[in-house]
Amino acid sequence: MESLPGGMTESGAAKIRARLGQISGGRILDVATGEGDFIDTLMITLKDYDCFVGIDISRKDLKSATKRFKDQSVKLAEMNAESLEFDDASFDTVSMAYSLHHLERTDEVLAEMLRVLKPGGNLIIQEEFFDGNHTEAQKTNLLQHAWDAQIDSLLGETHKTTFTKHRIEEIIGNLQLEPVEIFESAYPLGCLLCEKRSECIEDPKNQGRIDGMIKEIDDNLERLEKIADAEARVRLRESGEELKERNRKFGNTPPSALFAIGRKTFKGSV
Ligand SMILES: C[S@@+](CC[C@H](N)C(=O)[O-])C[C@H]1O[C@@H](n2cnc3c(N)ncnc32)[C@H](O)[C@@H]1O
Incomplete structure (x- = not known):
């Protein structure tokens, strides 16, 4: 792994990256993908993958994602995550980043994410939290x-204020997932990969x-x-x-x- 600025090495992001590097993603659905930032992150960090599908309710954000991935195996669709237009158990991995607090009906969306995930497949969620150091x-x-x-x-x-760690863990704890690994990072995983972090984390x-x-x-x-x-x-x-x-x-x-x-x-x- 490339050398990291001090804050990042201890931030937990490096541990998350190492863990993702052990996972073969297969066919991946990224829910509420927006401009596709998390697809980009997973493409770099997962051990390997077959293809990505990204869905979002916002046509505007998807336009940027379409431009971004024009040469890659990424399919994008405008869709409400409360009723995903995919068969049961049709994805090996289902992910969502920075969107829990944007959902009007969180339970419905999470139920849909689990419905389309194959048994044994991984649900991956990243969400910022309020009550950190x-x-x-x-x-x-x-x-x-x-x-x-x-x-x-x-x-x-629908846009709620940032959840506490406890609230996010509670939401995830209510899902039928076993085991669940929880990681905490002082900065988002994407910062570890971002070329501009010297103009942000290192120089706020x-x-x-x-x-x-x-x-x-x-x-x-x-x-x-x-x-x-x-x-x-x-x-x-x-x-x-x-x-x-x-x-x-x-x-x-x-x-x-x-x-x-x-x-x-x-x-x-x-
Ligand atoms: C903060 S953005 C996160 C985008 C991206 N995942 C990222 O990490 O940058 C939240 C996204 O959730 C989407 N969203 C909110 N409710 C949704 C729903 N019911 N179905 C699909 N997308 C939804 C919004 O359109 C927005 O693109």
Whole structure:
């Protein structure tokens, strides 16, 4: 493995990578794939795989994923994960990253993910968590995420604030998986593979990154105008300005992540 910056070596991400390197993925379904970041991560980290299918409810995100994987064996489809259009037990691996807190009906989606997974196949879930030993730059990221989630919710989109570790473990613990391996990492697995980590984890106050995060706040401040509740608009505008200040002062890096790998039992679905 290539040399890693100090924080990453001890972050747990290296352990997750080593574990994924032992898994043959076979036919893989990535649920709520968005622009396909997790497909990219699994392509690099799994021991091997046959092909990927990525589904998402958002046509816009899938457009980017289509461009990204145009030369690779990845099929993408617009689909609601609450009713997957695949046969029972038709995938060797089913994955989902950073999406649990975006789901309106979490139980339905997880039941569908298990239905299409073969008995003995792996369910792989990555989700950021709130209650870690976060740096100030990571706290900025979590606060900004909570602010984004409030705006999305007021505009009618399902977007919950970041779950605690306990809540994620509880959700995964309710599924018929045996055994379940849980890993914790100070940073997302993707950061281990990201060419830009020197401008982020290693340099949280990197000007280009801060400018990017402030641009995201400005874009969301524009969206605020569509919120009907005037009091909420004022409150969120103020906290948006505070967040910009916090970005300048402390920087902004991705928070800790929980990673679960669980094997579907031969007994049934959920
Ligand atoms: C934060 S993004 C995560 C994207 C990607 N997995 C990643 O790691 O970057 C959450 C995604 O969940 C998708 N999503 C939310 N509810 C969904 C549903 N019911 N079915 C399919 N996708 C859904 C959204 O469209 C969005 O692309």
